[in-house]
Amino acid sequence: MPSQQHEVKSAMKKWNKEGAPEESQAQYHKNHLKNTLEDFSEQIRHTMGCCVVMFVSHKKKASQTLSITLHETKPQNARKRFSVSSGGIKEWTAAGFESFTEWSKTEFYPSEDEEDAC
Numbered sequence: 001m002p003s004q005q006h007e008v009k010s011a012m013k014k015w016n017k018e019g020a021p022e023e024s025q026a027q028y029h030k031n032h033l034k035n036t037l038e039d040f041s042e043q044i045r046h047t048m049g050c051c052v053v054m055f056v057s058h059k060k061k062a063s064q065t066l067s068i069t070l071h072e073t074k075p076q077n078a079r080k081r082f083s084v085s086s087g088g089i090k091e092w093t094a095a096g097f098e099s100f101t102e103w104s105k106t107e108f109y110p111s112e113d114e115e116d117a118c
Contacts, residue, residue, distance in 0.1 A: 025058070029058050040052075051072070051082065053073070057100065
């Protein structure tokens with residue numbers, strides 16, 4: 001029994017430190033990410049009066065690939081979402097999306113050089 005308890009505690013610590021296993025994360029974001037982002041941004045807007053723009057990335061099941069999206073609060077008074085509200089903002093969004101994509105690649109798939117630099 002003590003070894004089982006030790007195993008369970010060890011698994012709990014690993015889960016709390018590293019998060020869910022990749023397979024669980026993949027299934028969870030497949031089924032819940034869109035609604036979770038919408039619920040989160042609506043809660044922030046409703047309770048705190050904030051507008052939210054988020055770049056979101058996660059690994060895809062195929063090896064070495066990512067899913068990158070931009071999520072933002074639905075406008076209440078403006079005619080357009082922030083990311084498409086003007087030409088300058090569209091350029092900013094595109095540049096930010098590209099930069100976030102490059103950063104996400106190094107976050108999810110670090111090269112040996114980057115690991116050595118940390």
